[in-house]
Amino acid sequence: MSVLVPLPFVLLLLGSALTMISRRRETWLRILAPLAVTASLAAAGALMAAVARDGVIAVQMGGFAAPLGITLVADRLSALLLVVSIGVLLAIMLHAVAEGAGGMGGHEPGVFYPAYLTLTAGVSLIFLAGDLFNLFVAFEIMLASSYVLMTLSPTAERLQAGMTYTVVSLMSSILFLAAIGLTYAATGSVNLAGLSERVADLPEGTRTALGLLFLVVFGIKGAIAPMHLWLPDSYPAALTKVTAVFAALLTKAAIYALIRVETLLFPRDQVSWIMLVLAAATMLAGTLGALTHDDIHRVFSFILVGHIGYMLFGLGLYSVAGLTGAILYLAHHIVVQATLFLVSDLMQGRTGETSLRRLGGLARLSPFIAVMFFIPAMSVSGMPPSSGFIAKLALFQAGLGEGRHVAYAVTAVAVLASLLTLMAMSRIWTLGFWRPRPEEAGEPPAAGSYTEGSTRLMGTVTVVLVAGGLLIAVFAGPLASWSHRAAADLLDPAVYRNAVLDGGRP
Template structure:
């Protein structure tokens, strides 16, 4: 039963994408896409429950043991992130259906949903794979799907942005397969469960070089400063649902890859100075870039890059407390960042622009949308008692235990939080402080049917965004249980004996 559950998060979206390419009716396309994601969400919850209660679960397909076979593994961290990611993907898909823009234009409906499901399948494979080569395959699946999504019905600026995104992604993928080849040449395996002891037998300089190469490769995909230049030029050009799912999932998958490889393959003791410096640079430089932006989507993109630094802070500490804070922050940020980009789509729909200076003094969105913005914005800034405060508090507590280096990291985190609050206040003043436009007269005749359709679409968009905002509140309300899960997941990262035993059997036991 567990074997089947491990395969379903990857197989269901991929198989459904193939079915949708056959061209069924549009209503069936939407229904099947939503149904598949609901099923994958249920499977992810079941995997998380099993992994949390019994420890990591693994399956080697075809009966071939590692390193020959393809292994899928679900532990607490991968199952938790898979659950949150599929939940966000489902909400964003509902928003996209309600928006009815790209998918309702001729020539796009046939590929939007298949590409979206393929993206979800790639994300699931990245979380569940038990070897480096299939992690590379997962990133390639995500790249192929994301390029289709980012260039759907694209004009010249979006095509140019899509090419920038693709070239950078292909470059990082070339580097990744090179690193995988180097690891295989040095150790004779790419199976994560077998690599720790084999890498430990290598000279220290070679270990450091491989660790740095992996950090650079995944750092490009995660948009870690100074490797972030591509993201603010690529994400803002896409429609709101696409930007939201990219911001929520793609960078977090890369952060997950950093967490998995650096803790499992290259264990350290004490503060990792290099990553601490990179974290501080990400926090401060990118948030200053956000403050300087006039475009809402670019502002949120720079904020995304900045807050990747929070996720790296806990890893830089390299202890259970720090990694617990990082895990909490990743969960919080997946939900909150997606919500903010969805709200940005609602603001664009209401005001007709994403330029902050053009919003001021003109059309303001309704009170409901203002609340939907305020919740994730305040959470991102770390205002209590929201989920961002819970995650940042866990990180600050870990930093307080790290001595002088921890205090420097804490100072950078606090400054970044204040500047984030300032950036969110700028958006609030521009988008929600103007005067409302005069309501249009009610439509007549055939236009009334269009209006009813539009109202239903708008209601679905608002419901999906509200669901995401409430999910952030639920994360804060469940801070205690979630923190305990995060702590157990952090312990698994630093002590992967159960992970290795699940994959290798008795061979992997201490």
């Protein structure tokens, strides 16, 4: 079991090194990169099975016992998100392989594939890191790769967006490093399990200051309102396949880190007013923003911001039911948000447009794309019986069951945000698919922009992701049970702490 914990991360780094060595051989890149992600997914699946059998698994790297040295930990939350995330990253990788094979990649394969695999490795390490400093390192691995991916096929708009993204990311990283330094100065440790004991002994003012600093750090990285304005200005400028990765995982990694830090370092026995207010503000800011834009990538980016609020809502309730809903929503949203951006890539390839002013007639032009859009659009809107409906229902039940006025108010805001999301998705459907194509938009590009094999593979990948979203709904019972046990473990830090400090194997 000690080998399984670091294996998903190690395989991805190895794959990145191999693709860097083979960067001048494009055919090898298109074989090695998917193989590396597939091997990592298999390792993550085996790790999830081991966690299901044995519970929390901790490994001390380098033979140093905790709280010294590097600790990697896998529990039910991290194992679930590891499998879902790498699975989605594999699908996006295959989509990129197909698009590149069609001659429409617009980027240097020798740069894209190593950077993509390094980003995937960083995401994996975030879910496995057992101490604050290596959590910081994992974020930097992910972000350094994302800087490269953001500016592939550079244009003036893309470079400007990349500058905004880089500056904001570096600022949040500096704050993160400062938070780690202050935590170490106050406690003498950065190990999460060790901190779960030591932070409780700090003066209340010190705990509050540290808690707010970590909230700001992950609030910036996770695009929590009012710290979200950078995201809609940067994500839509990147290549669509890159935006799909960013939208699916970068903000979710920050929300995961916030959940981990809040439950281990700053546990509480009642709702968090600050988080619930921020959750409501994030829902409204994102969904209202989605109604004011015509570019579908910007619409999806604002929807992404709005739905970060749902995950924060579950954390803010600070109950087993609330965290269960947040975990369900994390798994659902990783899949569905990636699917929406890949569908938008198909739409852009078929019409050459992303503006709703010039889109139209897609339902007649491509019924396949229409179906592929409709299913995840209804899921992100929370329409039954989709995975989005199940995740939102769990959060609504948790909010109404809390018995506090603030929880009732935020539940009402969550319902309103769902209706606003449905309006935004209906607007895309009406203007982009249902109405005739505007005359001023001109004729759509020839269907032969991609090779037939490329088009088929891109469509197959999209179908697989759409099916993945449907499977979350079909297997909602087992997934909810897993999420419930993960939430219960989060609210009992002794489970995590004992596994790391007593059960970690050097």
